[in-house]
Amino acid sequence: MNINEINEILYEINKFFDIFSGAEITLEANPDDLTEEYVSDLKKHTQINRFSVGLQSFIDSDLKLMNRRHSAEEAENSIKILKKFGYSNISGDLIYGLPGMTGEKWLYNLNKFMNLNIHHLSAYHLSYEKDTIFDKYLKKGKIKQVGEGSSELFFRQLIEITQKENFIHYEISSFAKKGYFSQHNSSYWKQKTYLGLGPSAHSFSGESRTFNISNLQKYMNRVGEGLPFFETELLTKVNKYNEYIMTSLRTMWGVSLNYIVNNFGEKYEEYFLLNSLKFLSSGDLKKVEKKVFLTEKGIFISDSIISNLFYL
Numbered sequence: 001m002n003i004n005e006i007n008e009i010l011y012e013i014n015k016f017f018d019i020f021s022g023a024e025i026t027l028e029a030n031p032d033d034l035t036e037e038y039v040s041d042l043k044k045h046t047q048i049n050r051f052s053v054g055l056q057s058f059i060d061s062d063l064k065l066m067n068r069r070h071s072a073e074e075a076e077n078s079i080k081i082l083k084k085f086g087y088s089n090i091s092g093d094l095i096y097g098l099p100g101m102t103g104e105k106w107l108y109n110l111n112k113f114m115n116l117n118i119h120h121l122s123a124y125h126l127s128y129e130k131d132t133i134f135d136k137y138l139k140k141g142k143i144k145q146v147g148e149g150s151s152e153l154f155f156r157q158l159i160e161i162t163q164k165e166n167f168i169h170y171e172i173s174s175f176a177k178k179g180y181f182s183q184h185n186s187s188y189w190k191q192k193t194y195l196g197l198g199p200s201a202h203s204f205s206g207e208s209r210t211f212n213i214s215n216l217q218k219y220m221n222r223v224g225e226g227l228p229f230f231e232t233e234l235l236t237k238v239n240k241y242n243e244y245i246m247t248s249l250r251t252m253w254g255v256s257l258n259y260i261v262n263n264f265g266e267k268y269e270e271y272f273l274l275n276s277l278k279f280l281s282s283g284d285l286k287k288v289e290k291k292v293f294l295t296e297k298g299i300f301i302s303d304s305i306i307s308n309l310f311y312l
Contacts, residue, residue: 003041010047024089024183026050031078032070036085043085050089052122053078058112059105062098067133079116089180091120096154098126099143106154110161119180123158124173125151152300159296170252172299189247209233241268242310249306254293268311275309 006027013019027048034053042048055075057063063072070078082090092113096106113121128135128145137143146154159169167175171189174182187194196203196212199219203210210230213219222229235243241264248255260269276292279285284298284305294302 003045006042006046006048024050026052026091026182026184028052028054029078030054030068030070031075034078034081036081039081039085039087043087049087050091051082051087052091053082053093055079055092055113056095057098058109062095062101062105062109065098065100066095076112076116079118083117088119090118091122091176091180091182092116092118093122093124095124095126096158097146097151099146101146101150101154103150103153103157106157107161110157114161114165119177120182121162121167121175122173123175125154155300168252172250172294172302189251190253191244191247203230208235237264238311240264245272245309246306249292249294249309250302252293254288254291257290257292271311272309279305279308 010025025047027042027050029051031053034051053075054068055078056066056068058072058075060072063070063075079090079092094109094113096109126134128138134143138145158175162169162175167177168181169175170181171185174185176182184194186192191206193206194204196210199212199216200214201212203212210232212230213222219229221227241260244259244263245255248259255272257269257272260272272292276285276287279298280287280292283295284301286293286295294305298305
């Protein structure tokens, strides 16, 4: 997007909403798009004050495997350019668990990241989603998944390095220095309402979710003609409870038993406690006063734990 397009969007947002002073305004970007000229113009002419950069890796062979168009050098330079023009609120994405990854390679990526003095890290283990290129390669035998032991090693390295560098592990995949938690993503995990604009965007009102049409042309046509361009799902109490468990257990704030009682009733608290017993006994969950958290051990099987705590 060019500067005028970004400002047009921000202008419309400011026209319809009161934006808090100092609000977090994040631009997601690929490293190769962040040239000195572009970043200089963003700094001079827009309200953008935070960047989320899709670094993914500082190893060229990894980037080639992921079909990324930027190089390892461009990944590093993009952060240096942002800092040169006065941006300090930066988040970077890294992916681990790639086919052929070793502990040595992952440590190289983590140390490279830390040396760039970035204050927020989103670290994701590669997943093989249906019909993606990695899924197709896997089925054809072109690549092999890393083993569970390797995945555990990579996660241990991630925890060790981030702790050493004084990052706070505030959500399963999110690590940040104090004062640099993502305000936007934290809204998801704390059941706050949000508005999504554009094709494929989701919105949450507290009582319902809306899902915009994904097809760009159909979306534009329907908006232009004043026709419905989204579907709405009304959330039941069970939906809300399950979403609360799913989002809260992913974070360092955990599940509040008081919140469950106040918002869903004692029946749901009893259900949660009964179904969490085996995970508390196994050390995958821990209970501190009226809150329940995933342990470091439990994070490895968090999806299984969370699904077992859903109200069915």
